[in-house]
Amino acid sequence: METRTLVAYASKYGSTKEVAESITKILQENGLTVDLEHAKKVHSLEEYSAVVLGAPIYVTHLHKDAAGFLSKHHEALKKLPVAIFVLGPLSNEEEEWKEARSNLDKDLGKFPWFRPVDTKIFGGKFDPKNLRFPDSLLARLPASPIHNMPASDIRDWIEIRDWAGQLATRLQPALT
Numbered sequence: 666m667e668t669r670t671l672v673a674y675a676s677k678y679g680s681t682k683e684v685a686e687s688i689t690k691i692l693q694e695n696g697l698t699v700d701l702e703h704a705k706k707v708h709s710l711e712e713y714s715a716v717v718l719g720a721p722i723y724v725t726h727l728h729k730d731a732a733g734f735l736s737k738h739h740e741a742l743k744k745l746p747v748a749i750f751v752l753g754p755l756s757n758e759e760e761e762w763k764e765a766r767s768n769l770d771k772d773l774g775k776f777p778w779f780r781p782v783d784t785k786i787f788g789g790k791f792d793p794k795n796l797r798f799p800d801s802l803l804a805r806l807p808a809s810p811i812h813n814m815p816a817s818d819i820r821d822w823i824e825i826r827d828w829a830g831q832l833a834t835r836l837q838p839a840l841t
């Protein structure tokens with residue numbers, strides 16, 4: 666029987682989607698059969714043997730489409746190997762990465778049944794010119810952490826590809 670892996674993602678401005686695309690490609694290059702889908706568009710996990718979920722952090726929380734995915738598919742996800750990756754930090758400051766990890770742990774703590782095979786944080790991408798409401802409004806508030814923040818893209822594509830490559834071997838045994 667053919668086994669399939671799902672890469673599901675949530676994304677507001679596309680940077681997590683691009684990472685999900687890169688991870689999909691690496692998994693495929695490593696011999697896995699992979700579908701890439703927006704998390705909201707996934708109706709059933711019936712045909713999948715493993716899942717990779719990707720999402721950005723927004724205002725200290727995992728994107729709602731990822732949280733919704735975990736809630737909606739919780740019975741199926743309990744029985745599958747699942748890896749999660751998250752985009753967030755916009756600089757290399759240690760404090761920002763620690764905060765992202767703590768925010769992620771807090772949100773995943775709401776799903777105590779969820780035991781991912783790996784939980785990875787990658788740096789994110791930020792472009793103040795592309796922000797839509799209400800983020801554009803948030804960026805104008807002097808007290809906001811994104812006020813006057815310059816554009817940045819600290820996604821580390823080598824790290825992303827390495828992670829996906831290792832994931833392929835970790836998900837493989839579950840697929841055989």
Ligand SMILES: Cc1cc2nc3c(=O)[nH]c(=O)nc-3n(C[C@H](O)[C@H](O)[C@H](O)COP(=O)(O)O)c2cc1C
Binds near residue numbers: 677721796
């Ligand atoms: C309004 C706004 C709030 C954000 N809040 C956080 C945050 O609380 N923690 C964090 O680590 N990153 C935060 N980020 C950074 C995003 O997670 C990062 O830009 C990510 O790459 C966006 O993914 P997307 O392009 O897929 O939507 C925020 C970005 C924006 C625009």
